[in-house]
Amino acid sequence: MARSTTKTGSTNTNAADEAPEAAKKTVEAATTQMNDAATAAMASFNPEAVSEQFRSFAEKGMAQTQEAYAKMKSQAEENQKAMEESVETVRSAVQTVSKKSIENARQQSQAAFDHVERLMGVNSISEFLEIQTAFLRQQAEMNIAQAKEMQSVTSGAVEEVSKPARQAFSKAVDGMTS
Numbered sequence: 001m002a003r004s005t006t007k008t009g010s011t012n013t014n015a016a017d018e019a020p021e022a023a024k025k026t027v028e029a030a031t032t033q034m035n036d037a038a039t040a041a042m043a044s045f046n047p048e049a050v051s052e053q054f055r056s057f058a059e060k061g062m063a064q065t066q067e068a069y070a071k072m073k074s075q076a077e078e079n080q081k082a083m084e085e086s087v088e089t090v091r092s093a094v095q096t097v098s099k100k101s102i103e104n105a106r107q108q109s110q111a112a113f114d115h116v117e118r119l120m121g122v123n124s125i126s127e128f129l130e131i132q133t134a135f136l137r138q139q140a141e142m143n144i145a146q147a148k149e150m151q152s153v154t155s156g157a158v159e160e161v162s163k164p165a166r167q168a169f170s171k172a173v174d175g176m177t178s
Contacts (some may be wrong), residue, residue: 068084082168089164093157100153104146111135111142 115135122128 083163085164093161
């Protein structure tokens with residue numbers, strides 16, 4: 001095997017000594033270039049342009065905020081109106097259902113009093129059975145008719161009560177899609 005030898009001499013030592021010096025010069029040159037660029041940028045910096053841009057941005061932000069506030073206020077007023085209408089409609093619907101219930105109770109009471117009055121004049125068991133059977137039939141028919149009327153009245157009341165809410169919901173959905 002042949003042995004290789006490296007020559008240690010001044011060439012390697014000079015390159016090692018010169019490397020830190022070259023790096024230092026490169027850093028100094030880069031620093032000088034950065035300082036020159038920063039000076040040029042500061043010289044071209046126009047504070048009035050920045051102020052104008054900031055003012056423009058702030059004015060746009062205020063305009064958008066005012067517009068959003070106006071929409072929110074308008075929507076809140078519409079919601080309040082809808083709520084007031086709903087409350088009034090509910091009051092009216094409850095009143096209608098209550099009146100119908102009272103009317104039905106009055107008819108039932110009147111029928112019961114009439115039945116008792118007829119029973120007071122009964123002379124035989126067959127007459128009692130006849131009056132009782134007729135009363136029960138009449139009560140069944142009256143209950144069916146009153147149930148149908150109450151269903152109609154309550155359906156109308158529910159329709160009226162939900163109308164303002166449906167209108168407000170439709171308006172809100174239309175407002176979102178616009």
